[in-house]
Amino acid sequence: MYMDWVRPSVKGFKRYYNPEVAGMVRMDTNTNVLGSNPAALRFLSAGSGDLNEYPNTYSDGLRDALAGLYGLERENFVCGSGSDETIDIAFKTFMDWGDCVNVPVPSYTLYDYFVSMNGGRTNQIMLADGFRLDTEAMLRKAKMIIVPSPNNPTGNSFKEKDLTEILERFDGPVIIDEAYGEYAGTSMIPKVNEFKNLIVMRTFSKAYAMAALRVGYSVSNLKMADLMNNVKIPYSLNKISEGAAIAAVKDQDFIKKSVDLVNRNRPVLSSGLKRLGFEPFPSDSNFILARCPVDHAAFTEGLKRKGILIRDFGSRKGTENCIRTTVGTAELNDLLLRRSEEVISECR
Secondary structure, three states: OHHHHOOHHHOOOOOOOOOOOOOOEEOOOOOOOOOOOHHHHHHHHOOOOOOOOOOOOOOHHHHHHHHHHHOOOHHHEEEEOHHHHHHHHHHHHHOOOOOEEEEEEOOOOHHHHHHHHOOOEEEEEEOEHHHEOOHHHHOOOOOEEEEEOOOOOOOOOOOHHHHHHHHHHOOOOEEEEOOOHHHHOOOOHHHOOOOOOEEEEEEOOOOOOOHHHOOEEEEEOHHHHHHHHHHOOOOOOOHHHHHHHHHHHOOHHHHHHHHHHHHHHHHHHHHHHHHOOOEEOOOOOOEEEEEOOOOHHHHHHHHHHOOEEOEEOOOOOOOOOEEEEEOOOHHHHHHHHHHHHHHHHHHO
16 A cells, blocks of 8 residues: 555665664775864864754855865855755756666666656666776766766776766766765866856765765856755755864865875775785775675675675676775774685685
């Protein structure tokens, strides 16, 4: 009976990844291994003021801070509760019921969720060899395109010339999801006023180490941003999270420290995985995708029994028998490699 009441476009929905995490070492979510953002913690410890009043309707204080960071205007930005909300806002604004969105595969699994939630359909476009964009295929007729760069779960950034070609040739909004953009060192944000159809997504959940507070934003030209701000839910970003994010924007030293740690430890972890028989793929982010020397599911479950969570992508198209792990500190990476060696031996 209940399924008869459910909207057809969401009948196939399943709950998102939700592991038991008590006592586990988490190398599955690609959050910042340095821990909570210190500037945000200082803001929170100082108290957040009057809880009785609403936050600013469109997070003007945070948009001003971001405008200063990037040399843009307040009105280039749309803020929300995580970049998941800003992605949802973009689809709500520009996609109608039944429209198609071109999505590369493999990429972030929740793109399909947001498209379907808004009544659309996805054209799944397989990546070319080396996890490169197939630009011609990505330009198939559709209403919108979404591309993560660096790509999750593969870790690599897409070539700027390929992204530029898509932006120049596609007649519709193009979302470039830069959730891990701080680690890549490159961004399409400086080009938002150059292209009529470019929307860049960013989050405070990764390099900024604020996943618990759910803060994200999009950057686009003034006309597109205005349309999206008209659609977004007023007050959706709470006052406490906005204040913490403003404090975090002002502490770019922490971001540099976080990126430096990943750049230092990523090649070491990659080499260690190779020695154990993995095939790690090149990464521009704070995680590594690697093909497993044993069965992916058995390996992931074996690590879990030893208290370490990673992500298993081995049953998905394009990442067959692959696992994904966060790049940790030197100590975390050593622990992961030791436990991985034990699990591999047990699997053989």
